[in-house]
Amino acid sequence: MDNIEKKLDVLFELGKYKEVLELSYETLYTSESDKELLYQYIILSHMNLEEYQKALTMCDEALGEYPNIGTFFYLRSKTLYFISSYKKAISDIEEALRVSPNEPHYLAHYARVLLMQDNYIQAKEMIERALELDSSVSEYHLTLAVVLYMLDGQKVAREIVDDVLAKEPHNLQALEIKQKYFTSKLKEKKSLLQNLLFLDPFDKENQKEIKFIKHYYKFMLLLMGLVVLLSYLLQAYRKEFVFLEPVAYSGFIIAGVLGSKDWRINIPFIATIVSFDAYFNLGSRGISFGELFYIVFQAVLFQFVFMGAYVLFRALKHKFETKLEQQRNSAQNPILFFLFIAPFESYEEVDSKAMRAYYTRIPALVLLSLVLMYIYNFYFQDFYFKIFLVVLFFITAILSVRNFLFAFLYIFMTVLLINKFACDGVVWCFVGALMLTSFFQAIYKLTRKKSG
Numbered sequence: 524m525d526n527i528e529k530k531l532d533v534l535f536e537l538g539k540y541k542e543v544l545e546l547s548y549e550t551l552y553t554s555e556s557d558k559e560l561l562y563q564y565i566i567l568s569h570m571n572l573e574e575y576q577k578a579l580t581m582c583d584e585a586l587g588e589y590p591n592i593g594t595f596f597y598l599r600s601k602t603l604y605f606i607s608s609y610k611k612a613i614s615d616i617e618e619a620l621r622v623s624p625n626e627p628h629y630l631a632h633y634a635r636v637l638l639m640q641d642n643y644i645q646a647k648e649m650i651e652r653a654l655e656l657d658s659s660v661s662e663y664h665l666t667l668a669v670v671l672y673m674l675d676g677q678k679v680a681r682e683i684v685d686d687v688l689a690k691e692p693h694n695l696q697a698l699e700i701k702q703k704y705f706t707s708k709l710k711e712k713k714s715l716l717q718n719l720l721f722l723d724p725f726d727k728e729n730q731k732e733i734k735f736i737k738h739y740y741k742f743m744l745l746l747m748g749l750v751v752l753l754s755y756l757l758q759a760y761r762k763e764f765v766f767l768e769p770v771a772y773s774g775f776i777i778a779g780v781l782g783s784k785d786w787r788i789n790i791p792f793i794a795t796i797v798s799f800d801a802y803f804n805l806g807s808r809g810i811s812f813g814e815l816f817y818i819v820f821q822a823v824l825f826q827f828v829f830m831g832a833y834v835l836f837r838a839l840k841h842k843f844e845t846k847l848e849q850q851r852n853s854a855q856n857p858i859l860f861f862l863f864i865a866p867f868e869s870y871e872e873v874d875s876k877a878m879r880a881y882y883t884r885i886p887a888l889v890l891l892s893l894v895l896m897y898i899y900n901f902y903f904q905d906f907y908f909k910i911f912l913v914v915l916f917f918i919t920a921i922l923s924v925r926n927f928l929f930a931f932l933y934i935f936m937t938v939l940l941i942n943k944f945a946c947d948g949v950v951w952c953f954v955g956a957l958m959l960t961s962f963f964q965a966i967y968k969l970t971r972k973k974s975g
Contacts, residue, residue, distance in 0.1 A: 528557070531564050540568035559589055566598045570605065578602045593622035597629055604636055612636045627656040631663050634670065643673045661687045665696050672704050681705050743782055747792045750774040754796050758803040766902030769894060780836065783829040793829075794822035840883060885923050889933045892919045896940045924964040931960040 527550055534543045543564055551561045562585035569578035582599035589595060600615035616633045623629060630653035637646035650667045657663070668683040684705065687697045753771040756764040775796055782789035797818050892915050899905075899912055916937060923930040935956035942952055 528560065531561075535564060535568070538571075540571050543568045544572075559585075559592065559594075562589075563594065563598070566595075566602070570598075570602055573605075575602050575606050591622060593619040593626065593629070596622070597626075597632065600636070601632060604632070604639070607639075609636055609640050613640070625656060627653040627660070627663065630656070631660075631666055634666055638666070638670060638673070641673075643670055646670045647674065661691060661694060662696060665694075665700055669700060669704070677705075739784070740788070743778070743788065746774070746778050747782060747788070750778050751792070751795055751799075754799050758799045766898055768902075769898060773894060779825060779829040780832045783826060783833045786826055789829065790819075790822045790826050793825045794818055797821050797825075843882070881925060885919075885929070888919050889923060889929075892916060893933075893936055893940065896937060900940055900943060920959070920963045921967050924960065924967045927960060927964060930963065931956055934959045934963075 527546065531543055531546060534540075534546070547561045547564045547568070551558060551565070562581060566578050566581050566585070569575070569581065579599065579602050582595055582602060585592075585595045586599070596615045596619035600612045600619065603609070603612035603615065613633070613636050616629060616636060619629050620626070620633065630649045634646040634649035634653065637643075637649060647667070647670045650663060650670060653660075653663050654667065664683050664687055668680040668687075671677075671683070672680040684697055684701050687694055688701065691697065750771065753764075753767050753774060757767050757771050779789065779793060782792060801814060801818060892912075895912055895915070899908055920930060920934055923933055935952060938952040938956050938959075939949070
């Protein structure tokens, strides 16, 4: 067993988890060996491969043989933490602490789970207990920093992170926390992300963040330029371009909220839009110094409003994604499961990222389609615009049918729009939407079957 243990240790350190699993399973069931250690290698390897259900199965099997070993409760708690099943994770880590109450890494993990449940006071108690037992682990200090940040102790939290980075300049966790919580400027954030990628070149999240920053200024300036043009046309030639009003207002809100990440481009953008409104409403007589001051003041005020809206949007998006992830791994809320999880998974077994992407991108496409249809019906009827809308409707309807109810609501609203909200035909609209949704669902299933 000594030779096998050394071999497993080397393979695990090299990150060859599949080979670790192959050797561990072979040894576990074919020879008299240290099963406790083998179970640990198996569970940890499954976790590193993100095979969480398999890790949970092996945790259950290990606890069946070793019901009084705190390590397996701890490992099961970590696995549950990774799949966002926090209540069960808390139950397991409490059981592990009952067996070994003075294990600092148990306490630190407990603090992290409590942190995800917004229980910051108890999380602070747990991580401080861990630090009392072992203050040499930088990970514990960083967990305390995040907890303090959540308790509005930003200054102390930043000092802890900076202190860790002073001792360990290439600490991945410290760099990630700094760029996430203590860096608001995009260029500084980009620099930190590049350092993170240098240390871990295959981190997809950081790659995506850098790509976002690279494209942010390019596309934001284009979007802002388009909104400024639409606003100008709407103010200067209101009669001819009145149909642009919903698009211009929607574009102003979207660009303002997204642009709030960098006030240097957002405040001039907002000021330009506000000045158009002031200039044309004043009959093109020019803007006085007092009115100019008012325009700047209003732009700054809008900036703070948009910043708040962006923070709220990000918080709601994160909460929704977390809720989906929790619901995906436990049927705690049957209504949520029925509306969001079950219809989506009826087509294929997909990962949680694909599911979250669906519920964050398809609604935007649906909203765009409905707004453009509203413009066509009430403001601007053009043949080529109509062709574009028909194509957009087909694409949106087919992409949205993974959730039948969601697709039905979209198609129902489309039919109502075409009918110009005539309530006397609402029953036929309902029946027509139901038939169309079933038709598009059949098309989607057929294309999936052919492609698969």
